[in-house]
Amino acid sequence: MATRTTGNLTGPTGGTGDAAAVLTAHGVRRAFDGRPVLAGVDLSIAAGEVVALLGGSGSGKSTLLRVLAGLDAEATGRTGLRGTAAVVFQEHRLLPWKRVGDNVALGLTGPDVRARVDRALAEVGLADRRRAWPAELSGGQAQRVAVARALVRGPDLLLLDEPFGALDALTRLRMQSLLRRLRAEHGFAALLVTHDVEEALLLADRILLLDGGVIAEEIPVDLDPARSPDQPAFGALRRRLLDRLGVPAA
Amino acid sequence: MLATAPPTAVAATPDAGRRRRAGRRWRRLVSPVVLVAGWEAAARAGLLPPEKLPAPSQVLSTGVRLAGDGTLGVHLLDSLTRAGVGLLVGGVLALLLGVAAGLLRLGDDLVDPPVQMARMLPHLGLVPLLIIWVGIGESLKVTLVALGVFFPIYFNTYAGIRDIDERLVEAARTCGLGPAARLRHVVLPGALPSLFLGLRLAIGAAWLSLVVGEQVNAQTGIGFLMMEAREFSQTDVVVLGLVIYALLGLLSDVALRVWERRTLTWRRGLRAT
Numbered sequence: 001m002a003t004r005t006t007g008n009l010t011g012p013t014g015g016t017g018d019a020a021a022v023l024t025a026h027g028v029r030r031a032f033d034g035r036p037v038l039a040g041v042d043l044s045i046a047a048g049e050v051v052a053l054l055g056g057s058g059s060g061k062s063t064l065l066r067v068l069a070g071l072d073a074e075a076t077g078r079t080g081l082r083g084t085a086a087v088v089f090q091e092h093r094l095l096p097w098k099r100v101g102d103n104v105a106l107g108l109t110g111p112d113v114r115a116r117v118d119r120a121l122a123e124v125g126l127a128d129r130r131r132a133w134p135a136e137l138s139g140g141q142a143q144r145v146a147v148a149r150a151l152v153r154g155p156d157l158l159l160l161d162e163p164f165g166a167l168d169a170l171t172r173l174r175m176q177s178l179l180r181r182l183r184a185e186h187g188f189a190a191l192l193v194t195h196d197v198e199e200a201l202l203l204a205d206r207i208l209l210l211d212g213g214v215i216a217e218e219i220p221v222d223l224d225p226a227r228s229p230d231q232p233a234f235g236a237l238r239r240r241l242l243d244r245l246g247v248p249a250a
Numbered sequence: 251m252l253a254t255a256p257p258t259a260v261a262a263t264p265d266a267g268r269r270r271r272a273g274r275r276w277r278r279l280v281s282p283v284v285l286v287a288g289w290e291a292a293a294r295a296g297l298l299p300p301e302k303l304p305a306p307s308q309v310l311s312t313g314v315r316l317a318g319d320g321t322l323g324v325h326l327l328d329s330l331t332r333a334g335v336g337l338l339v340g341g342v343l344a345l346l347l348g349v350a351a352g353l354l355r356l357g358d359d360l361v362d363p364p365v366q367m368a369r370m371l372p373h374l375g376l377v378p379l380l381i382i383w384v385g386i387g388e389s390l391k392v393t394l395v396a397l398g399v400f401f402p403i404y405f406n407t408y409a410g411i412r413d414i415d416e417r418l419v420e421a422a423r424t425c426g427l428g429p430a431a432r433l434r435h436v437v438l439p440g441a442l443p444s445l446f447l448g449l450r451l452a453i454g455a456a457w458l459s460l461v462v463g464e465q466v467n468a469q470t471g472i473g474f475l476m477m478e479a480r481e482f483s484q485t486d487v488v489v490l491g492l493v494i495y496a497l498l499g500l501l502s503d504v505a506l507r508v509w510e511r512r513t514l515t516w517r518r519g520l521r522a523t
Binding site: 069071085086087089091093094095096097098099106107133134135149153 | 417418420421422423424425426427431435436439440442514515516517
């Protein structure tokens, strides 16, 4: 099992690590039936930084995220988390037998849970659906509730596993701008697992390319905050990433 | 989004559909009513000898008479007690073992194989052995009911727990829920629909076991009432007993379905989409 340190991370922090890192990982390995998927991943995410983890299908992106979320008992290596993390999965994973508000409140304690839940739901634009059942929501709404469930915990780090992958294109665009707004307001760090190059470029400060079980390349995204796919710099970076992923130019 | 002014043609269709469904429901009542009326008429015309099959009105008046002098109440209470105690004993045991086998690998390995083996025994066929073990008294009836109840509840508890979406458990873990909280918020509510199904099947099995158990040397109960009536050729009482058994099964099932619908409100939303 991966050794996991929470709270103050001390000791060696590796090459990429710095003092303000909210998440660090060293030598993370994971094999399925003897076939290695992760072969020694090192990474570090600074506080407030959004990092996209890009890779082809089957490259182990989601596996890595599960290890970092502490959901994989069989991985080896060291991960360290300073502060708290919350996860948004590709499927909303809301409990069908709890109303939206109770899903968001899951595991929360304290006197002001109700107010915190209301605030989180308002932030994702679903203040009026607190009493709804998850089955009554559309896919995009359910995913917004899942984002609210993560946000309400005030996480230092958001782990996002292809969170908009199952949504239609329009809803996905709306969710991406929602995430940008929330990030600007709350300043959380995020690790965004995605196979969508444009999504990575739109949201991330830095892109990590996972290939062959290791971080094969690290690409800083030096675009202005109000970036859009129409900018030439955006297009150039996009081309470079697609080349790296083996997608030929049309 | 709903249009603000729905076209009238669309609005008329569901109404017509409802009327057609209501009409069908009435039509479905026709043949049972005709059957009972025919039975009554045949009995009154002397086509059915009263010692073979008395008229429904005769059965009804016998029921009113027995209910009036308190006989029916006493026997009904005894039958209900047997069913209730058996349901409680068998149900609690099945629930505990089902949870143990569903949640724990050790429980699964230790509990499930013998239960799977025992399942192959038709429990009503155990009556001779049970008579040797526990005698012909109350414990035989209760044991028989408990045995009949055990299997549906055990299997549905087990399946209900096993069928829970592992991804939901995982999401609950990322929300900081410990094992006990996960059991309370994810596993138990997730297994509840299965538990209700198990309970419905169990109650059916309970009545069946009761019918068989009460034919073995009962001194009270609906079954005793029927056996005694047979000796005196009171066919109306025998038929009355059958009707009461049927009503018990029907009422318990309806009650359980109402309870289920109230408890599993969230599934209504599921069906609506």
